[in-house]
Amino acid sequence: MTAPMSELAEFGSQDLSQQVLRTDVAGMPLEWIDYRDAVRLYHTEQVAYTCGTPLFRIYGGTNAVTGLRSRIEVHSIIATHGRTHGIAELRDRYTPPLNNKTLFRRDGDLCLYCGQRFLARDLTRDHVRPLSQGGSDAWQNVVTACRRCNNHKGGRTPEQAGMELIAVPFTPTYAEYIYLKGRRVLADQMEFLLAHIPRSSPLHARLSHSLQSVAGT
Secondary structure (H helix, E strand, O other), rough: OOOOEEEEEEOOOOOOOOOOOEEEEEOOEEEEEHHHHHHHHHHHHOOOEEEEEEEEEEEEEOOOOOEEEEEEEEEEEEEEEOOOOHHHHHHHHHHOOHHHHHHHOOOOOEOOOOOOOOHHHHEEEEEEOOOHOOOOOOOHHEEEEHHHHHHHHHHOOHHHOOOOOOOOOOOOOOOHHHHHHHOOOOOHHHHHHOOOOOOOOOOHHHHHHHHHHHHHH
């Protein structure tokens, strides 16, 4: 069943592409959803509570008895009832799928050899220990590299090529992977996710700095 929607109003400058962060009742991040999926969760009474700021206000039909018009306010973070099987049970042992988009975000769009920031189209996935030397295509053996550095390194290890990594590759936790998948993460969503990211993670320091920058503006 879908909620009847005849009018939608946006709060502030948010547009309809802004994602909503869905969590379980314990507050563990689960996934990003769009406003339509969020409305369905509200309408089917699966939302346990909300956090963050209101993003959208959706108006529905008018009640024939009360004469009141239904209204749903979609917040940036919503917690839903029920258990999410699979990921919920395996979260601590979860290894997220590896793809270039999230890899580049993990490394902050930096080449981990020369330390310069590039657009995604100018970045590549480099295997620290090359596949030809027994390396694996796994998070802990891949880094973001610009085309020039990757070409220079070729099929060698950094030591063999006389190059040095500026950061150690790591496997993101589930909460980190949720952050990396977000298209445009709002400050309140970032703060919420930060609470679930280990302090020892390089992403924790980066997100903390981003939040401080937002607070200072």
